[in-house]
Amino acid sequence: MADAATAEYQLSTEPKLRAHVADVLVKSGVAREHADVVADVLVAADLRGIESHGVARLESYYVSRIRSGHLNPKPNYHIVRETETTVLFDADNGLGHPVGKMAMERVLEKAAKHGSAFGGVRNSNHFGIAGYYAMMALERDMIGMASTNSVKYGTATFGKDVLLGTNPLAFAIPAGSEPPFVLDFATTTVPKGKLEVYKRKGKPLLDGWAIDAEGAMTLDPDEALRGALLPLGGFGTEGGGHKGYGLGLLVDILCGVLSGGAFGPTLPVVTDTREGAISHWFGAFRVDAFRDVDAFKADMDRELQYFKQSAKSPGQERIWVAGEPEHEKTAYHRQHGVPVHTKVWDGLQKLSGELGIPFDIAR
Amino acid sequence: MADAATAEYQLSTEPKLRAHVADVLVKSGVAREHADVVADVLVAADLRGIESHGVARLESYYVSRIRSGHLNPKPNYHIVRETETTVLFDADNGLGHPVGKMAMERVLEKAAKHGSAFGGVRNSNHFGIAGYYAMMALERDMIGMASTNSVKYGTATFGKDVLLGTNPLAFAIPAGSEPPFVLDFATTTVPKGKLEVYKRKGKPLLDGWAIDAEGAMTLDPDEALRGALLPLGGFGTEGGGHKGYGLGLLVDILCGVLSGGAFGPTLPVVTDTREGAISHWFGAFRVDAFRDVDAFKADMDRELQYFKQSAKSPGQERIWVAGEPEHEKTAYHRQHGVPVHTKVWDGLQKLSGELGIPFDIAR
Numbered sequence: 001m002a003d004a005a006t007a008e009y010q011l012s013t014e015p016k017l018r019a020h021v022a023d024v025l026v027k028s029g030v031a032r033e034h035a036d037v038v039a040d041v042l043v044a045a046d047l048r049g050i051e052s053h054g055v056a057r058l059e060s061y062y063v064s065r066i067r068s069g070h071l072n073p074k075p076n077y078h079i080v081r082e083t084e085t086t087v088l089f090d091a092d093n094g095l096g097h098p099v100g101k102m103a104m105e106r107v108l109e110k111a112a113k114h115g116s117a118f119g120g121v122r123n124s125n126h127f128g129i130a131g132y133y134a135m136m137a138l139e140r141d142m143i144g145m146a147s148t149n150s151v152k153y154g155t156a157t158f159g160k161d162v163l164l165g166t167n168p169l170a171f172a173i174p175a176g177s178e179p180p181f182v183l184d185f186a187t188t189t190v191p192k193g194k195l196e197v198y199k200r201k202g203k204p205l206l207d208g209w210a211i212d213a214e215g216a217m218t219l220d221p222d223e224a225l226r227g228a229l230l231p232l233g234g235f236g237t238e239g240g241g242h243k244g245y246g247l248g249l250l251v252d253i254l255c256g257v258l259s260g261g262a263f264g265p266t267l268p269v270v271t272d273t274r275e276g277a278i279s280h281w282f283g284a285f286r287v288d289a290f291r292d293v294d295a296f297k298a299d300m301d302r303e304l305q306y307f308k309q310s311a312k313s314p315g316q317e318r319i320w321v322a323g324e325p326e327h328e329k330t331a332y333h334r335q336h337g338v339p340v341h342t343k344v345w346d347g348l349q350k351l352s353g354e355l356g357i358p359f360d361i362a363r
Numbered sequence: 364m365a366d367a368a369t370a371e372y373q374l375s376t377e378p379k380l381r382a383h384v385a386d387v388l389v390k391s392g393v394a395r396e397h398a399d400v401v402a403d404v405l406v407a408a409d410l411r412g413i414e415s416h417g418v419a420r421l422e423s424y425y426v427s428r429i430r431s432g433h434l435n436p437k438p439n440y441h442i443v444r445e446t447e448t449t450v451l452f453d454a455d456n457g458l459g460h461p462v463g464k465m466a467m468e469r470v471l472e473k474a475a476k477h478g479s480a481f482g483g484v485r486n487s488n489h490f491g492i493a494g495y496y497a498m499m500a501l502e503r504d505m506i507g508m509a510s511t512n513s514v515k516y517g518t519a520t521f522g523k524d525v526l527l528g529t530n531p532l533a534f535a536i537p538a539g540s541e542p543p544f545v546l547d548f549a550t551t552t553v554p555k556g557k558l559e560v561y562k563r564k565g566k567p568l569l570d571g572w573a574i575d576a577e578g579a580m581t582l583d584p585d586e587a588l589r590g591a592l593l594p595l596g597g598f599g600t601e602g603g604g605h606k607g608y609g610l611g612l613l614v615d616i617l618c619g620v621l622s623g624g625a626f627g628p629t630l631p632v633v634t635d636t637r638e639g640a641i642s643h644w645f646g647a648f649r650v651d652a653f654r655d656v657d658a659f660k661a662d663m664d665r666e667l668q669y670f671k672q673s674a675k676s677p678g679q680e681r682i683w684v685a686g687e688p689e690h691e692k693t694a695y696h697r698q699h700g701v702p703v704h705t706k707v708w709d710g711l712q713k714l715s716g717e718l719g720i721p722f723d724i725a726r
Contacts, residue, residue, distance in 0.1 A: 085448055085478035086652035115448035116481050118648045143621075156670050158679040163670060171613055181616060183609040189602060207570075208602050215676030232603045233595055239552060239571050239602070240595045246546040246685040249670065250534055253544060257662045258506075258653050264669040283646075285481045289449035290621050299620045306627040307519050307526060307612065313578030316521040322609040 010345045011337030011363040018043045020348070020361045021055055025095075027355045028066045029073035034098040038062065041097040041128040046340070047333045048326035052193045053129045056344045059351050061126050062095060070273045071095065071125055077102060085110050085117040088259060093276030096127030096148070104133040104282045108140055116285035120254075122261030123276035126150070130170035131184030131326075137172055137284045138180050141293045144172040145283035149255040149263065151270045154188045155228035157237060157245040160215025162228045162269055166191050167251035172323075174287065176297035178304045182323025187248040188229040192270075195224050208234025208241070255279040337363040373708045374700030374726040381406045383711070383724045384418055388458075390718045391429045392436035397461040401425065404460040404491040409703070410696045411689035415556045416492045419707045422714050424489050425458060433636045434458065434488055440465060448473050448480040451622060456639030459490030459511070463643055467496040470645045471503055479648035483617075485624030486639035489513070493533035494547030494689075500535055500647045501543050504656045507535045508646035512618040512626065514633045517551045518591035520600060520608040523578025525591045525632055529554050530614035535686075537650065539660035541667045545686025550611040551592040555633075558587050571597025571604075618642040700726040 018039040025035035046054035065071035075094025079087060087106045091099040103119040110117035127133070130146040137144025150165030170184035190209050198205055199221035210224035211217055217235045218224050232244025256263025261279035268274040287296050304321045312319055333339070340348070340361070352359035375383075381402040388398035409417035428434035438457025442450060450469045454462040466482040473480035490496070493509045500507025513528030533547035553572050561568055562584035573587035574580055580598045581587050595607025619626025624642035631637040650659050667684045675682055696702070703711070703724070715722035 081653060083478035083649075083652045085480075086648060088653050114477055115446035116479050116646075117448075118479050118652070120653055143617075155676075156673060156682050158676055159670075159673050159682050160676045161673040163673055173613075173616055181612070183606075183613055185603075185606040185609065189596070206601050208597075211676065215674070215679075232606055233552070234571075234597075234602060238569050239597060240548075240607075242683075242685075243546075243548040243595055244603075246548060249544070249666075249684065250536075250546055253536055253663070253666060254506075257659065257666050258650070260654050260658070260662075263662065264666045283479075285449060286446075287621070289446045289481070290444060290451050290483055291623050295623070296620065299623075299626065300616070303612075303616060303620050303627045307522075310519060310522050310524040310526055311578070313518075313521055313523045313574065316578075319519050319522050320605075321612065322605075 008342055009339035010342060012340050012361040013363050014043055014047060014334060014338055016361045016363070017046065017055060017338055017340070020352075020359070021058055023357050024058060024063060024351060024355060027357050028063050030066070030095065031074065034095060037101050038095055038097040038128075041101075041132050043338065044132050045129045046338050047330040048129070048131075049329035049333075050129055050326070051341065052191060055340060055348065057126070059347055063351065065125070068273070070275050072276075075099075085114050087117075087119045089119070089121045091121050091124035091276060093123055093125065096121070096124040096278060096280065099124055100127040100133050100146075100280050101136070103280065104136050104144070104146065104284075107282045107284050108137060108142060111142055111284040111286055112140060115289045117283070119282040120259040121280040122259035124261075124278045124280060125276065126278060127280055129184060130168045131172065131182050133282060134170040134172035134184065135180070135182060138174045141174055141287050142284045143287060146170045146280070147251050147255055148280045149252045149267060149278060151268050151272070153192045153229045153270065154231060154248060155211060155215075157231060157242045160211060160213070160228065163264065164231075164245075164248045164252060165267065166229065167248045169247065169251060173300065174297060175300035175304055178301045179324055179327035181300070181304065181321060182326065184323075185232075187232055187244055187251060189232050189234060189244065190229065192229060195221050195229075199225065208239060211235070251281075254281040371705055372702035373705060375703050375724040376726050377406055377410060377697060377701055379724045379726075380409065380418060380701055380703070383715075383722070384421055386720050387421060387426060387714060387718060390720050391426050393429070393458065394437065397458060400464050401458055401460040401491075404464075404495050406701065407495050408492045409701050410693040411492070411494075412692035412696075413492055413689070414704065415554060418703060418711065420489070422710055426714065428488070431636070433638050435639075438462075448477050450480075450482045452482070452484045454484050454487035454639060456486055456488070459484070459487040459641060459643065462487055463490040463496050463509075464499070466643065467499050467507070467509065467645045467647075470647050471500060471505060474505055474647040474649055475503060478652045480646070482645040483622040484643040485622035487624075487641045487643060488639065489641060490643055492547060493531045494535065494545050496645060497533040497535035497547065498543070498545060501537045504537055504650050505647045506650060509533045509643070510614050510618055511643045512615045512630060512641060514631050514635070516555045516592045516633065517594060517611060518574060518578075520594065520605045523574060523576070523591065526627065527594075527611045527615060528630065529592065530611045532610065532614060536663065537660060538663035538667055541664045542687055542690035544663070544667065544684060545689065547686075550595055550607055550614060552595050552597060552607065553592065555592060558584050562588065571602060574598070614644075617644040
């Protein structure tokens with residue numbers, strides 16, 4: 001695990017980090033029960049090695065928006081439409097994590113009773129990693145799905161305007177002795193943060209990542225940051241870019257249009273402060289509606305092992321299945337500490353000072 | 364429409380082509396009601412411009428397998444497990460199209476009653492275009508999903524073994540005055556047929572399409588045909604190949620493992636004659652469970668127009684949304700005739716002679 005215990009990182013623990021994040025949010029006006037959920041989702045991202053969606057975003061995505069009045073710390077999360085197997089929430093411009101968890105719990109209850117269910121949330125905000133909500137299905141022996149639209153960074157195939165978020169899709173499927181299959185991916189080739197990392201390191205981008213403001217593919221991080229991200233599959237159609245673009249638009253429809261929230265033309269770009277513009281989508285169904293759970297899990301183990309044990313291309317050390325790297329990182333970070341980038345650590349310390357709360361997260 | 368009325372193509376009509384395909388199947392031992400469904404699915408593919416999944420496959424994928432005893436022309440399609448909102452069929456090694464349509468109809472009935480539903484089929488065979496089944500949801504104002512695993516052509520990220528099918532995923536979402544959003548895509552970068560086309564034309568492949576038998580990326584069609592297809596996103600992880608690989612494996616799990624059918628280690632490659640080894644997966648939910656249908660459709664039109672009317676990158680003529688090219692081709696082919704490649708046409712004529720049925724498909 002390259003990210004633990006280096007000069008760039010300091011180490012915290014899961015309980016300390018979670019408690020601190022929750023305290024910061026409570027001090028910012030968020031109800032304790034909601035703050036605890038946000039803390040759990042953010043720290044889960046750090047445990048899984050997805051730093052970009054972890055405590056690094058506490059100040060910029062959440063606390064600063066509460067402080068500037070753009071995010072409602074005490075929202076009235078409420079159901080606006082419901083059937084036997086579907087539910088739609090309005091998040092009242094509150095934090096996305098508590099309402100996301102609430103919606104997925106409702107979906108799981110309905111699926112437990114009827115076999116399958118779907119849910120949506122509108123007027124919400126960034127909800128962290130989509131995989132967190134999909135994975136809530138696992139302990140109930142269900143297959144879970146989760147998705148969210150996001151502020152716009154990406155373009156359409158053959159386009160140059162910034163039209164689409166990174167719009168992740170997540171699926172979680174239980175296994176037996178193997179870790180669960182957890183596929184959680186942005187529908188752009190890379191996230192925007194990757195352009196920023198390459199800029200900082202002075203490295204050229206790779207083909208298929210981004211276009212400049214004129215719509216031409218660029219390897220220059222500065223040009224790309226003024227341009228747009230390309231969909232999974234890259235520029236044009238020859239590498240399948242139209243498929244990634246289709247998936248990104250699918251997510252914007254399932255989340256934004258279906259929920260009656262913001263979508264496409266009304267979705268903000270990152271510099272906008274439009275409120276409650278993010279929407280989420282969830283789904284789940286019972287494994288035992290199709291097969292006995294034990295037989296399914298035994299076959300899942302066979303399936304995952306088949307891929308992991310297959311022959312490697314030259315120079316490769318290992319073949320992974322989706323969710324496996326994050327599963328191993330979680331175990332490692334639980335044992336050896338949760339790495340927090342020094343800049344993020346210092347930011348958390350500064351924020352604690354401003355809020356007048358203790359800063360005690362060191363391992 | 365480049366494919367209509369050229370020297371390479373002859374023209375048929377939708378009713379004539381459908382009737383002929385059905386007659387061929389009936390003469391081969393398939394029940395009339397099932398033959399009609401297969402004909403409808405195959406001709407729908409030709410109408411949509413997806414030649415590779417249309418009547419071109421009638422002999423090689425279906426009739427020849429019936430004649431050689433590898434596909435059951437008179438299967439006992441039956442339900443093996445069912446709940447309020449889920450259903451699993453066993454296809455008894457019959458044609459995939461009739462049981463696929465049967466399963467999706469059952470899913471739609473359940474979703475109409477309860478809000479959402481999922482379905483599966485095991486021990487089946489190739490079912491044509493996945494989009495056909497997803498699109499069955501449209502006339503009921505539902506959102507439809509369909510998927511199938513397939514014989515193995517593709518590899519894993521960092522792998523060299525042939526492990527995965529082209530494993531398409533399809534989603535269909537109704538709109539108002541705009542054509543519906545229909546995303547139907549293979550989770551490999553390109554289908555195997557594309558390698559064969561490039562071989563025939565003596566053209567080098569593009570980056571990210573395929574590896575040779577040793578696992579190295581190759582631009583040589585012959586080497587690629589002895590190797591494996593790469594997942595959407597290409598070789599390695601830098602272009603997001605692990606995402607396409609994850610989607611391909613997701614499909615194999617949702618179809619094969621979930622249904623109790625063949626998957627991964629037991630799934631055949633194209634030269635195998637293993638029977639009934641293909642499985643399908645379906646899902647649907649009601650739009651009006653989330654929003655009033657008219658408001659949803661009006662917003663779908665706004666969403667689709669937003670993308671279509673956005674600024675183009677240099678040299679591009681048009682920005683499309685998923686399903687739009689196929690929608691326009693269908694209208695064109697209904698008006699001007701359905702193009703059938705001369706080789707396919709001649710093959711159909713030969714097959715008619717062998718079966719002793721009239722060959723009258725010319726427009």
